[in-house]
């Protein structure tokens with residue numbers, strides 16, 4: 001399989017970390033691309049020009065990190081990243097969606113702040129920061145105590161890592177000590193340590 005990947009993308013990191021947790025990363029070749037460059041290779045697999053995108057051995061492509069992670073989880077029976085029990089599954093996927101929502105707001109904020117100052121929207125910036133802050137607080141009140149992380153946990157760790165990478169000034173740990181401790185511990189797992197974004 002080929003994974004269109006960017007080392008700074010929290011969505012792509014989630015997929016690679018999931019593959020490492022499943023023990024199948026050796027089956028995945030990384031193709032590092034900048035989605036903003038919209039190369040012909042990336043557009044051929046994802047007309048949205050977004051990473052991650054996964055190309056299967058038979059040539060089919062899968063886009064969107066949540067769909068890719070479902071595929072990765074189905075490749076090997078264990079460990080399960082998405083629980084089989086219907087209620088636990090929905091809980092896990094909801095936490096993944098919430099964490100990805102942090103990424104959506106944080107990525108929008110990153111791109112907005114790259115625009116000339118006079119073109120930036122203070123209203124949108126305020127809205128994205130508020131969404132991030134509420135979502136981190138949501139997780140602070142629901143600190144996971146699982147023996148093994150599930151996909152929701154991996155997604156959350158990748159989202160918090162992206163906040164550190166791009167939005168350190170938000171100082172998300174200041175009012176969320178519970179999830180900050182959890183994040184410090186889970187970050188030592190090989191799946192997350194090996195996929196940590198490059199500094200800067």
Ligand SMILES: N[C@@H](CCC(=O)N[C@@H](CS)C(=O)NCC(=O)O)C(=O)O
Pocket residue numbers: 006008009010011035036048049050051052063064065066100107
């Ligand atoms: N919902 C998508 C979001 C992917 C996404 O937005 N990736 C960013 C990189 S972090 C991207 O490729 N952006 C390019 C663009 O928005 O044009 C997923 O979960 O895979």
